[in-house]
Amino acid sequence: MEYIIIAAAVLLFSLVYFRIANHYHIVDKPNRRSAHSEVTIRGGGVVYPFVFLVYLAYGQIFSEVHPEDYMLFGLGLFLVCAVSFIDDLRGLSSKVRLIFQFMAVLFLFYFIEAAPNTPAFLIPVAVVVTMGVLNAFNFMDGINGMSGLYSLVTLLSLYYINSSLTAFTDADFIVYPAIASIVFLFFNFRKKAVCFMGDVGSMGVAFWIAALAGTLIIATGELKWILLLAVYGVETVITIIERLRLGENIFKAHRRHLYQLFANDKGYSHIAVSAAYAGIQLVINILVIFSDLAGSVLIPVVMVLSVAAYVLVKRQVKKQISGSL
Template sequence: MTKWLILFLLPLCLSLALSRIVILYLGGRLLDTPNMRSSHEEPTPRGGGIAILISTLITTIIAVILGYLEERIVFWLIIPISLISLLGICDDFFNLSVKLRLLTQISIATFAVLFLIITEQSWKYPSAQDYIMILAMILFSTWMTNLYNFMDGINGLAALEAISVCMGMIFIYTFQDMHQDSTYIMFIVMACAFGFLFWNFPNAKLFMGDSGSLLLGLSFGLLVIEHSRENYSLTAAWMIMLAVFIVDASYTLFHRIISRQAFSQGHRSHAYQKCARIYKSHTSITLTIVAINSLWLFPLAVATSANILNPLIGLLIAYGPLIFIARKYNAGHPD
């Protein structure tokens, strides 16, 4: 009982309280003013990711001291997501350049991936294929960091995505009786997202900001690749649960690149943003995506992780309709 109070109730309460503190004391300095690229209409404080970061750090430190988590996870996950969140805080305050942000993200992802891989017992005589795999992991982690940031644009979406993905993967990990540390981390992330969600949905009194979306994106990127070399079915399950964010962000960016748009600039041409405008509701679109995660992607992820469904087939079944939706709503096309 004490374990779950620390792993869930503590981060939930911390995130809930600290989010309120951010609103009261930083809201004036971190105010998100609507512009042509925004999906909201009222000036709203941002920086809720600060509450998520502090809550995660406090809970993790306590969990490590009590022996619930191994110290190793601090180096390949907690330190990197803390650094990426600090980068987001700096960007929220000072609007850093795109090049500086990207170089820092790649550096942090490289540190995390190298620590994760090199500390594995199987890492003795690396081959050329191993180095290619490391590069792919670094690029994937960096992309996950950014795509989560891209998809944080309407009320509740980033937090509810984190909650629904964590809930799905916790079930899969628990059902297969595997990777206890990762399961505990997902409980902490889910609890922090719940605490923040109170202030962000359905009516947003606080936005997550880069400090939160970058943290969640890198967290999921590293969790995906944690066991990717030995468990392809589990990796596919992660990719299926994250499919809505991966497809929308990737399809949108791909179209903006091939159509020679200034893809590094802010925009509101993602499918979820277009749907929010068409149907005039953040809440309905956010809840629709949660329903897709729960009713469509979760069963596919379970079947794939249990080897009932071939990983490639599971990914095709999950991604095909989502690509169709992105195309239907002209993701990546300017308004």
Template structure:
């Protein structure tokens, strides 16, 4: 009953704070003006994701006080989340050099991996492959990539919020059904925080999330994924499956653009989801399609991985095949998209 009340209060708080952030952005002229690389056409306030940050960090403090987390996990989530949010907030107000921003990302990611005790004991493929110390390097790269790709994928109304809500609710259901020490309650409250924001952002955006919100969500989801890896590779695979739309689109797009000679941090609108929004002349259908893919395809595959009905890594591959096909079909990474 306590969690249900906390969920309601969390949603209401995030909704109100988003409205206040919109008023603040309008007053301070923090506006995202459309350009040739934008997927929107109307100048819109940005930075609304700070409502998610403030709401959820407050929730995490309460959960920590109620012993839902160990002190280590609680402080890792709160400290790293706050650091990324502040960095994104400053970037929303004034551009920060991309290399400096990336260096800070690596420092924060390395600190998280250290705080969680490292991942040298990680084994994959039903215990047949041990990554040893190299697993720590992969974990750092994973965190940095996830928080950045979440920013890259936050390009049309509602898509970043829908990805977060469907992912954490799907994993929450899996946790609820498993005999695991990992708890679904923090995930439910994260969904409530994001849901309070999305009502301002979808189907018509009155405010954008901004780097503070997207980076925060990417990092928090990444940390939760690594916490799951501490429990089992199967649960980690479940997380990666649920995040598949973002991971596949962003990774496929980046690889193709680099192979075509573009710089990694050049602004563009050549992701598959952006091409889909262009093809169907609107954001709503594309964002809802992501929701359906997550619920109808990726959630069942994540459940199969978590239950080990198939080898989790094989299930991950199977889950990603249609996503790769979609990335190819919508010419992800191709700047010269032909409808």
């Protein structure tokens, strides 16, 4: 019953936000780089900071959640979401965004107590990787259902790990963003989306997932859990390398991602492409969860196979596109 009430609250909040967004023209207008052709509400991902407030309020009243325990997480979440929402509205320079993302990640690291549990020389690497995760979600949020469905698969995988393998956090701290993802997908995972996640949503859910994954890695001492984000990681890194090689600004909009080639150039439906990405990540998650291989073996094996498969598929798709021109 609790989760139905939370879902209803998130749904109501979304409907109110849609009215406000329409009134103030917080919309995404399609351009030549867009994967859509309709004017659509932007910033639907505000459900993630909202559901965090609901988590604190409901938890304090009906369970043993103590808001002060989540203060650092909340500061980081609202910092990155606020800056991202401003960027959705008026646009900010990449330098400004990175500065605030860095500050938010520091709050996240204090929240998960990374410093006492991580060798000092690895902290800068972990900060860079975490900022990379945030921006990977932002880069990949380009077609209907993509980041909403991918986030849901990741959160449900984390929930299974937490409930069946290693209890590393309060279960509701995973369930609430999953509920927000389901409500968002109701409006987004369709041929003609009612709203887009926006930077506020992609950064918000990425920050939440990064906090959960970081907590899990510290609790278990296993780096293999980073593979729960393997699909986004592989595509983002390879695409960035490709764009740097071509001398492009990696923070500018583009259409070089494989999912963009499938959706825009090959004409596959957004629903099918998003479901395929989430499905591939789910298969990897199942392998990671149930495999007895140590992380030192599993990580390179999965990453090498993923990179090889991605490169081969992308090369073939590009050939097909070039041949049809």
